[in-house]
Amino acid sequence: MARPKPAGTKVKTVAENRRARFDYFIEDVFEAGIVLTGTEVKSLRTGQGSIVESFAEVKDGQVWLVNANIPVFSHGNIFNHEPKRPRKLLLHGREIDKMHSAVTRQGLTLVPLNVFFNDRGRAKIELAIGRGKKLHDKRETSKERDWQRDKARLMREGG
DSSP: OOOOOOTTOEEEEEEEOTTHHHHEEEEEEEEEEEOOOHHHHHHHHTTOOBOTTOEEEEETTEEEEESOBOOOOTTOGGGOOOTTOOEEEEOOHHHHHHHHHHHHHHOOEEEEEEEEEETTSOEEEEEEEEEEOOHHHHHHHHHHHHHHHHHHHHHHHTO
């Protein structure tokens, strides 16, 4: 008999914000559900969607994903959705309070890291609290990444 997967494992990554870790210092990561319509889910299941330019904001005790692009479903006819509409994120109250205080008091940003389907087939998003990097921080990150790449190459060559 097959062993069941642990809860909270990613099964299929749909969209990833690869620049987020370069542009922000990631302090805390949350997993949230997304309120989607039927054609949005179908569009995401085909692997379409982008969260590169998106961000999240806390309004009236709720967290909203803004500017995420989920293109219209090709077979959706009149039931298609608006591609860049704000989407509600599902979180616990204390997580929302923590995000709200981080954004208002500390001046941090809510950055989406990736959208995926979990083992139960639900669309989820990894949302991070991040502090923006300055130009010199980005240079330092780039230097560190280059050094790690060179070090790995040197170790492979046996030197």
